[in-house]
Amino acid sequence: MALQPPAQAATALIATEIRPEARGDAPAIDDVLGAAFAGVPHSDQSEARTVRALRRDGALTLSLLAVRAGACVGYVAASPVRLSGSPGRWFGLGPLAVDPRWQRQGVGQALVQAALAALRAQGAAGAVLLGDPAYYARFGFAASPDLGLPGLPAAYADHVQALAFGDQAARGALRYPTAFGLAPEASFAPGDVLG
Numbered sequence: 001m002a003l004q005p006p007a008q009a010a011t012a013l014i015a016t017e018i019r020p021e022a023r024g025d026a027p028a029i030d031d032v033l034g035a036a037f038a039g040v041p042h043s044d045q046s047e048a049r050t051v052r053a054l055r056r057d058g059a060l061t062l063s064l065l066a067v068r069a070g071a072c073v074g075y076v077a078a079s080p081v082r083l084s085g086s087p088g089r090w091f092g093l094g095p096l097a098v099d100p101r102w103q104r105q106g107v108g109q110a111l112v113q114a115a116l117a118a119l120r121a122q123g124a125a126g127a128v129l130l131g132d133p134a135y136y137a138r139f140g141f142a143a144s145p146d147l148g149l150p151g152l153p154a155a156y157a158d159h160v161q162a163l164a165f166g167d168q169a170a171r172g173a174l175r176y177p178t179a180f181g182l183a184p185e186a187s188f189a190p191g192d193v194l195g
């Protein structure tokens with residue numbers, strides 16, 4: 001009888017495709033966001049709702065799926081943000097999610113790298129995000145005393161991180177599209193997205 005390879009080795013052989021959202025993908029995106037954030041302490045499980053609102057408002061600059069063996073196993077979005085002290089076009093990365101069954105196999109890394117490459121190719125000044133520095137430092141994201149999200153509790157100040165693509169650093173107060181449901185002083189309305 002032939003030996004079966006260990007499960008981890010078998011899944012490592014399955015290629016990950018990163019591709020833009022296509023018509024009909026929304027339910028699979030909802031599912032992967034729901035599965036990834038279920039039980040995550042810092043989450044209120046609003047991520048799928050946020051992505052639907054971004055899509056509705058025309059604010060989904062990037063909507064990328066990670067597909068393995070024909071199934072959506074991961075997802076990342078990017079949307080325009082405003083930075084009071086930095087010129088140029090900045091984008092917020094997130095939410096980022098990988099189905100728990102497929103985590104720790106490089107899917108999250110592949111999604112982040114694809115999103116950053118796409119934003120650079122679009123001439124973005126850089127990317128910002130709200131997330132765990134322990135994960136995002138590997139991509140070059142860093143917090144800065146010059147960058148803040150109005151209304152965020154001080155304990156989370158180091159979760160506001162930026163990666164500049166050029167020599168212009170991220171500075172000032174950050175605002176996200178209203179789809180994120182943040183405080184009014186940290187939000188801007190969809191009609192202003194391209195302003």
Ligand SMILES: CC(C)(COP(=O)(O)OP(=O)(O)OC[C@H]1O[C@@H](n2cnc3c(N)ncnc32)[C@H](O)[C@@H]1OP(=O)(O)O)[C@@H](O)C(=O)NCCC(=O)NCCS
Pocket residue numbers: 036037040095096097098099102103104105106107108109110130131132134135
């Ligand atoms: C965070 C997440 C997207 C990472 O996806 P992934 O495909 O498992 O990530 P990768 O395989 O590219 O990287 C795995 C590495 O990241 C680390 N990692 C995963 N989540 C982490 C976290 N929250 N903080 C620090 N490190 C983390 C793993 O320990 C692993 O480290 P190692 O390579 O040293 O073993 C995934 O764990 C997830 O969907 N989590 C739930 C949703 C979430 O928290 N999203 C991020 C919102 S800020």
